[in-house]
Amino acid sequence: MTQPWWMIADIGGTNARFWAVSPQTVAPLWQGHYLVGEFPNFSDVLDQVLIDLKVDQALSHWPERACFAVACPTDLDRMVFTNSHWNFTRSELVTALGGSRVSVMNDFVAVAHGVAAMKDEAVHQIGGGRVQLDRPRVVLGAGTGLGVAALIPAGDGYVVVESEGGHADYAPIGDLQIEVKRKLRSQFNRVCVERVVSGPGLVNIASALCALKHRAPRFSTPAEIVAAALEDQDEVALETLDFFCEVAGAVAGNLALTFGAKGGIYIAGGVIPRFTSILVKSGFRS
Helix, strand or coil: CCECCEEEEEECCCEEEEEEECCCCCCEEEEEEEEHHHCCCHHHHHHHHHHHHCCCCCECCCCCEEEEEECCCCCCCEEECCCCCCEEEHHHHHHHCCCCEEEEEEHHHHHHHHHHHCCHHHCCCCCCCCCCCCCCEEEEEECCCEEEEEEEEECCEEEEEECCHHHCECCCCHHHHHHHHHHHHHHHCCCEHHHCCCHHHHHHHHHHHHHHCCCCCCCCCHHHHHHHHHHHCCHHHHHHHHHHHHHHHHHHHHHHHHHCCCCCEEEECCCHHHHHHHHCCCCCCC
């Protein structure tokens, strides 16, 4: 007898993660990790997921339900990913999953719902201050891009506000940030926040700092920068992370002012948790 299951997916600009979970407990029954760059189309990765799932004969052929968190706006029928070449429509997704009931939401809307459900012990607080959970909260996180969402109290619950805050203009503070933005403008013309506060943003910062020092670029990936800073105490890598943290802090501060976020600013994403030891000592809160 086959077991019913639900599909959950987290689709970013670099990674696509899928889970089969129990409808009763949401406990994982299977999981798979795929690289976006290895699949020409979204339909290709979904086909591969279904092939890989067939290895587990205990699961029914189609999921009863599916929920996809995607790194793009979700107000139109066609999902066009901001930082990758993939796109799909809701109807295409329903067909590909055998008529399953499908929900699609922005990835940071999903993160915001997760923040609302988190226990206190799952949160690492940076700095002082008292959290007022009856006031707005903001979630932001750097990955391939910069995701932003807000949690607004409403009655006995809350409303999640979806945004594309990562595409707001980058407003530099101080001479060094102005010089770095000038370098980035020569490359990108318009410099939005996620050109700096993201994984690729780390490489952009490091390259600009090297150019200002009349040095050849030394890093090609975010992982190289983080490793050089944490393991080798490399000067350029450390300066890059400090720069990143200062800009991320300014973005967080502006969002706190915009939303009146006395409920807190919650940091998620795949980048910043890799160097929290540097974050807490940086100018993030200044």
